[in-house]
Amino acid sequence: RKEVEQDPGPFNVPEGATVAFNCTYSNSASQSFFWYRQDCRKEPKLLMSVYSSGNEDGRFTAQLNRASQYISLLIRDSKLSDSATYLCVVNNNYQLIWGAGTKLIIKP
Amino acid sequence: EAGVAQSPRYKIIEKRQSVAFWCNPISGHATLYWYQQILGQGPKLLIQFQNNGVVDDSQLPKDRFSAERLKGVDSTLKIQPAKLEDSAVYLCASSFNADTQYFGPGTRLTVL
Numbered sequence: 001r002k003e004v005e006q007d008p009g010p011f012n013v014p015e016g017a018t019v020a021f022n023c024t025y026s027n028s029a030s031q032s033f034f035w036y037r038q039d040c041r042k043e044p045k046l047l048m049s050v051y052s053s054g055n056e057d058g059r060f061t062a063q064l065n066r067a068s069q070y071i072s073l074l075i076r077d078s079k080l081s082d083s084a085t086y087l088c089v090v091n092n093n094y095q096l097i098w099g100a101g102t103k104l105i106i107k108p
Numbered sequence: 109e110a111g112v113a114q115s116p117r118y119k120i121i122e123k124r125q126s127v128a129f130w131c132n133p134i135s136g137h138a139t140l141y142w143y144q145q146i147l148g149q150g151p152k153l154l155i156q157f158q159n160n161g162v163v164d165d166s167q168l169p170k171d172r173f174s175a176e177r178l179k180g181v182d183s184t185l186k187i188q189p190a191k192l193e194d195s196a197v198y199l200c201a202s203s204f205n206a207d208t209q210y211f212g213p214g215t216r217l218t219v220l
Contacts, residue, residue: 008148032207043199043211044151087150091207095164096141098150 003027004090006099013078014107020074021102023088032091033071035062037084038101044087047073078106110134112212114200120218126188129215133181133202139163141209142175142185143199151199157183187217195219 005024013019025033033050048055050062050071061074075082085101113132121127133140138159143151154173155165160180168175172191177183187194197216201209 004150034208043214044209045211046208049208096153096156096209098143098152100148100150 003092003097004088004099006086006088006102008100008102010103010105012105012107015078015080017078018074018076019078019104020072021086021104022070022072023090023099023102024068024070025088025090025097026069027090027092028066028069030090030092033062033064034089034091035060035071035073036087036089038087039084047086075104080106080108082106112200112202112210114198114212114215116215117213118216118218120220121190122220123192124189126186127190127217128184128186129198129200129217131183131185131200131212133183133200134204134210137202137204137210138180139203140177140183141199141201141203142183143201144194144196145199145214146196154185190217190219192219 003026035047036044037047038044048057048062050064054063059076063072083106085103087101088099090097115130140157142154145151154168155175156163157177160177175185195218197214199214201211203209
């Protein structure tokens with residue numbers, strides 16, 4: 001089992017819809033979690049950190065489920081500009097483990 | 109605020125040749141990372157520096173890859189000799205608090 005796993009997708013979603021994807025991790029002692037966004041042929045950029053209580057930033061909501069060892073990202077009212085690959089990152093004692101990413105395509 | 113700078117942006121070499129990449133992190137960021145990202149995969153950490161000391165190089169193929177950050181600021185990553193499977197984007201990132209990372213534009217390496 002990989003340390004951090006994501007469904008590679010692609011998720012094809014109509015504009016305006018809500019989409020959610022998960023990221024599972026194997027180390028129960030993982031300390032912090034992040035979602036990064038990567039556009040085609042660009043570098044990753046931090047989208048949001050994931051807090052234990054869950055957090056929201058505009059149309060984006062991140063959740064952490066420690067019992068089941070996964071984090072989730074929910075995007076509401078999706079825009080064409082949301083098309084990208086979403087990477088989750090898990091911090092294991094300051095060793096950062098990256099998932100392979102989930103590709104999201106928003107269609108008009 | 110200036111971002112993370114990397115050069116060159118693109119490099120094409122033949123197998124068994126050597127290549128070097130340069131990274132200048134954001135001013136004041138003590139932590140610097142080098143990643144390898146193969147097409148369709150997530151970034152793989154090669155080496156992490158805290159100032160000029162190595163924190164983690166467990167995934168660095170040390171028989172051919174080397175990296176240094178002599179003055180705790182900019183860094184170089186070298187591959188010698190290159191193999192076909194080294195074709196990838198090499199990303200440099202820096203962070204202030206070892207959590208949030210800021211990435212440079214990357215160097216796209218093609219080994220023929």
